Amino acid sequence: MTVEKTHRRVSGAILNMSENMKFLSGNEAIAHAAYKAGCKVAAAYPGTPSTEILENVARFKDHIYCEWSVNEKVAMEVVIGASLAGTRALTAMKHVGLNVAADPLMTVSYTGVNGGLVIVSADDPGMHSSQNEQDNRFYARFAKVPLLEPSDSQEAYDMTIQAFTISEEFNTPVIVRMTTRTSHASGIVDLGDFTPLPSNGRIYTKDITKTVPVPAFARGMRVRVEERINALREYANSSRLNRIEKGSSEIGIITSGITYQYVKEAFPEASVLKLGLTNPLPRDLIRRFSESVERLYIIEELDLFLDEQIRAMGIKVEDYETQLNIGELSPFRLKQLRAEIYGEPAPDLPSKGVGEGLPARPPVLCAGCGHRSVFRALNKLGATVTGDIGCYSLGTFKPLDAMDTIICMGASVGNAFGFEKAGHNNKTAAVIGDSTFFHSGITGLLNIVYNKGISTVIVLDNRITAMTGHQQNPGTGQTLMGEETKEISIEQVARGVGVDRVRVVDCYDMDEVETAIKEELDAPEPSVIVAKRPCILGYKLRVTRQFEVDFDTCKGCRICLKLGCPAIELGDADPEKPKIRKVKINPVLCFGCSMCQQVCTFGAIKDKVLEEVSR
Amino acid sequence: MKKTVNIALVGVGGQGILLASEVISRAAMLAGSDVKKSEVHGMAQRGGSVVSQVRIGEKVYSPLIPEGETDFLVSFELLESLRYADTLAPNGTALINTQVITPVTVSSGQQPWVEDIEARIEKAYPNRKLMDALKMAQDLGNVRTVNMIMTGALSKMLDIEESVWLQALSELVPAKHLEVNLKAFALGRGLE
Ligand SMILES: Cc1ncc(C[n+]2csc(CCOP(=O)(O)OP(=O)(O)O)c2C)c(N)n1
Ligand code: SF4
Numbered sequence: 010m011t012v013e014k015t016h017r018r019v020s021g022a023i024l025n026m027s028e029n030m031k032f033l034s035g036n037e038a039i040a041h042a043a044y045k046a047g048c049k050v051a052a053a054y055p056g057t058p059s060t061e062i063l064e065n066v067a068r069f070k071d072h073i074y075c076e077w078s079v080n081e082k083v084a085m086e087v088v089i090g091a092s093l094a095g096t097r098a099l100t101a102m103k104h105v106g107l108n109v110a111a112d113p114l115m116t117v118s119y120t121g122v123n124g125g126l127v128i129v130s131a132d133d134p135g136m137h138s139s140q141n142e143q144d145n146r147f148y149a150r151f152a153k154v155p156l157l158e159p160s161d162s163q164e165a166y167d168m169t170i171q172a173f174t175i176s177e178e179f180n181t182p183v184i185v186r187m188t189t190r191t192s193h194a195s196g197i198v199d200l201g202d203f204t205p206l207p208s209n210g211r212i213y214t215k216d217i218t219k220t221v222p223v224p225a226f227a228r229g230m231r232v233r234v235e236e237r238i239n240a241l242r243e244y245a246n247s248s249r250l251n252r253i254e255k256g257s258s259e260i261g262i263i264t265s266g267i268t269y270q271y272v273k274e275a276f277p278e279a280s281v282l283k284l285g286l287t288n289p290l291p292r293d294l295i296r297r298f299s300e301s302v303e304r305l306y307i308i309e310e311l312d313l314f315l316d317e318q319i320r321a322m323g324i325k326v327e328d329y330e331t332q333l334n335i336g337e338l339s340p341f342r343l344k345q346l347r348a349e350i351y352g353e354p355a356p357d358l359p360s361k362g363v364g365e366g367l368p369a370r371p372p373v374l375c376a377g378c379g380h381r382s383v384f385r386a387l388n389k390l391g392a393t394v395t396g397d398i399g400c401y402s403l404g405t406f407k408p409l410d411a412m413d414t415i416i417c418m419g420a421s422v423g424n425a426f427g428f429e430k431a432g433h434n435n436k437t438a439a440v441i442g443d444s445t446f447f448h449s450g451i452t453g454l455l456n457i458v459y460n461k462g463i464s465t466v467i468v469l470d471n472r473i474t475a476m477t478g479h480q481q482n483p484g485t486g487q488t489l490m491g492e493e494t495k496e497i498s499i500e501q502v503a504r505g506v507g508v509d510r511v512r513v514v515d516c517y518d519m520d521e522v523e524t525a526i527k528e529e530l531d532a533p534e535p536s537v538i539v540a541k542r543p544c545i546l547g548y549k550l551r552v553t554r555q556f557e558v559d560f561d562t563c564k565g566c567r568i569c570l571k572l573g574c575p576a577i578e579l580g581d582a583d584p585e586k587p588k589i590r591k592v593k594i595n596p597v598l599c600f601g602c603s604m605c606q607q608v609c610t611f612g613a614i615k616d617k618v619l620e621e622v623s624r
Numbered sequence: 625m626k627k628t629v630n631i632a633l634v635g636v637g638g639q640g641i642l643l644a645s646e647v648i649s650r651a652a653m654l655a656g657s658d659v660k661k662s663e664v665h666g667m668a669q670r671g672g673s674v675v676s677q678v679r680i681g682e683k684v685y686s687p688l689i690p691e692g693e694t695d696f697l698v699s700f701e702l703l704e705s706l707r708y709a710d711t712l713a714p715n716g717t718a719l720i721n722t723q724v725i726t727p728v729t730v731s732s733g734q735q736p737w738v739e740d741i742e743a744r745i746e747k748a749y750p751n752r753k754l755m756d757a758l759k760m761a762q763d764l765g766n767v768r769t770v771n772m773i774m775t776g777a778l779s780k781m782l783d784i785e786e787s788v789w790l791q792a793l794s795e796l797v798p799a800k801h802l803e804v805n806l807k808a809f810a811l812g813r814g815l816e
Binding site for chain 1: 669672673687707712714728747
């Protein structure tokens with residue numbers, strides 16, 4: 010640990026700390042590494058837990074061109090181009106983003122690189138904010154490219170810099186694989202001499218045998234890919250990225266990434282082979298390590314990536330019952346494993362018995378969020394709704410309860426058409442956000458038009474990528490580097506791919522929204538409804554109007570509660586009919602969208618006098 | 625070797641928990657300790673629960689606190705304090721802001737409120753300190769200082785000098801809000 014070298018604890022008083030010691034998250038550390046490594050082009054599409062990488066690269070925008078690409082595939086293609094042209098380049102994405110970018114990945118492995126090319130994949134064990142738990146280490150094996158697995162912020166910094174070197178030395182893209190607990194955990198990082206490395210001096214010279222994988226050339230590339238993986242294996246055997254930490258010879262553990270930290274905590278006495286470069290595996294080193302310990306265990310998060318390969322080498326690996334491959338690991342889960350290995354009683358977690366029946370605190374659409382009226386209308390109309398991913402996924406839950414399916418970004422459009430072609434006996438609409446539409450909704454829409462469909466696609470156009478923390482997108486008129494740019498209209502895109510029925514509605518006009526959806530669901534043609542209202546949080550919109558409930562007029566029918574607005578609460582009971590509770594509006598939360606006023610059939614919800622609106 | 629100190633900060637999105645944990649981590653780092661911090665950036669801003677974990681020691685490996693080993697549970701909200709009761713070590717301390725932020729599930733009538741919340745807190749936390757940080761922040765004239773009041777209260781229980789805390793605050797709080805945040809910190813730290 011570098012900290013110990015530089016300074017020591019002195020009774021809690023301030024120490025002189027070098028300028029270049031920083032407390033950084035893994036994502037921030039990667040951005041710093043990009044700067045230090047002299048990276049010149051960075052492109053990404055947001056996605057938890059990877060988003061902050063590019064957000065932090067943007068702090069170095071005087072040195073690095075950076076962008077929010079329209080999707081991960083485009084981001085990958087941009088950095089491949091930059092690399093072939095000779096500069097160092099980096100892309101970052103969440104695990105499922107690499108599915109979108111897999112096509113260029115598989116072939117850039119064949120062409121190789123010119124300037125160093127680093128691909129950061131941030132996986133999400135435990136699915137804190139994802140739809141699946143795929144283990145992207147397999148992509149490195151699949152594409153036959155090197156894989157680095159940092160276990161903390163310092164390593165995220167050091168390994169990302171080294172990834173650029175490996176990339177150039179071995180003529181290959183390199184995957185740096187992060188996970189939620191390396192991306193979003195912070196630790197002390199020694200940045201060392203924090204000045205960018207000099208340019209690698211590479212330039213582009215045309216060589217179609219390198220950059221055009223037509224079969225005649227690709228066959229040669231295929232052979233070089235195999236030679237490269239063999240050379241990398243030699244490198245892995247001797248690289249300091251893989252190290253043995255000698256402990257007791259009774260138990261040896263092979264591990265990588267964040268799991269290493271949990272292993273150190275749960276098995277302080279064990280010998281550990283810590284792998285930082287996990288594709289290709291350092292077979293000689295593993296063999297040597299296995300021979301130096303009596304019992305060999307492999308501990309890894311998610312799938313059996315190391316385990317199956319090491320067993321296939323014919324090495325004896327101990328089995329265990331404790332299940333580790335589902336969900337994220339923790340020191341506690343490894344302590345349970347420890348108990349099994351040593352035949353000790355399982356660590357117990359006495360319950361204080363106070364947690365029963367605690368009301369949940371789920372995230373909800375903000376008060377005033379425009380998405381709400383669309384879901385209210387879809388629910389009322391009883392439509393089947395193929396959904397998509399974004400804040401609006403919250404429309405799935407009660408009381409809005411208006412989404413049937415979610416598969417992956419952009420899937421809503423193709424899914425709706427599939428329901429249509431299957432002869433589904435209910436009106437079906439696709440619901441998709443603006444960022445998601447730009448990401449991968451357009452091709453699905455084109456497909457509907459081309460294949461003579463009549464599906465209805467509703468685009469929730471809040472002019473921002475809200476879910477992941479409000480990033481710019483082609484609809485916002487701003488780039489990641491803070492420059493103004495053309496603002497793309499969804500209506501025009503829809504017309505451009507051949508949709509004739511394109512309607513724009515104001516989300517705050519509930520009748521207009523409902524009528525439009527009803528008419529378009531009935532129309533014998535493909536149609537697009539663009540439902541507009543800017544995101545309140547993203548644009549930090551100010552309150553200009555608020556509502557209150559007239560206690561005497563309210564009948565306690567609760568129809569307004571069906572909106573699922575966090576500002577509407579159950580209030581006091583009717584003095585004459587104590588079973589009936591009336592509603593009230595929380596003035597701290599009310600944004601003044603007026604949807605509740607529109608649904609109240611008794612006219613109990615009134616505009617507040619403007620002077621009283623103080624937020 | 626001195627034992628690692630485990631601190632969990634819990635509450636509701638928008639309460640400033642992430643800044644509080646940043647200040648605590650920075651102070652520990654300035655004091656020469658190793659520190660790790662972990663949080664999940666979920667949909668906190670849409671009203672969900674928030675948890676941030678900070679671990680301070682000579683050498684910290686895991687950024688996650690092992691279940692049942694939290695030394696200090698700093699809860700920014702009354703109900704949230706109970707959600708994490710089982711993560712606290714047997715002799716751990718709970719610092720609880722008595723402010724209540726009603727979850728939508730309750731305000732919309734989907735789930736009942738826990739009527740015996742005080743009794744449960746008494747049962748779960750023999751070592752506890754309850755404080756009305758919201759009221760204190762209102763008296764200071766800025767409700768957004770709840771987080772620094774809580775940080776101040778916690779600071780007294782950690783082996784880090786006051787000057788270090790002040791340095792951490794001044795590095796991390798934007799200049800125009802620094803004065804009121806320093807006051808809030810002092811208020812929390814002065815609590816008996
Ligand atoms: C392939 C892929 N990339 C990224 C993500 C992360 N992600 C989930 S929703 C979303 C953006 C949603 O933005 P938008 O469609 O505008 O809806 P909003 O949240 O604004 O309502 C992103 C980037 C993902 N789930 N899958
Ligand atoms: S952040 Fe924006 S899009 Fe998301 S729920 Fe709030 S207002 Fe709606």
